[in-house]
Amino acid sequence: MPRRFFRKLSLKREHVGQRWFLAPFRHLLHDPNLWGIRRRSVVPAFSLGLFVAFMPFPGHILISALLALALRVNIPVAIIASLVSNPLTLAPMYYTSYQLGVLLLGWAPQPVEFEMSIKWVTDTFVNIWQPLLLGCVLLGALSALLGYIVLDLLWRASLADYVAARRKRDRDAD
DSSP states (O other): OHHHHHHHHOOOHHHHHTOGGGGGGGGGTTOGGGTOOOHHHHHHHHHHHHHHHTSSSSOHHHHHHHHHHHHTOOHHHHHHHHTTSSTTTHHHHHHHHHHHHHHHHTOOOOOOOOOSSHHHIIIIIHHHHHHHHHHHHHHHHHHHHHHHHHHHHHHHHHHHHHHHHHHHHHHHHO
């Protein structure tokens, strides 16, 4: 089941390699691990995407793709998993990360009101970046670990069901 699900989401490397903006990376995109739907390339890519999704900087898709390329894991799965951080989930993710960082560092939490300006970055973000980054790294690592374990177990269970059904079908045919 996971293989069929991820196969629907996968891209063909021939189509991706023809894009003009990927010309500098074209020679790197021929590795079958980057596009193949195998447990050994999909599960780590999913985990990588979840970790990157928790990081408090922009460009999750690009960073996921570059890290997947460097680690030789499935690029589309890493990109899709990084989309966990979206406008609906960003506030709860970063608030929880900040609270965890404050708790672990033993600091007093500060009221934070976000506004999109340079003044906010220079005044407020400078004071909260350490607990925020600590919480993001810890929650990202935890989500990556849980994602890896859960997807790996689902993949193995699906494979075991497939093998059992195939054996039963083969026995019934004889």
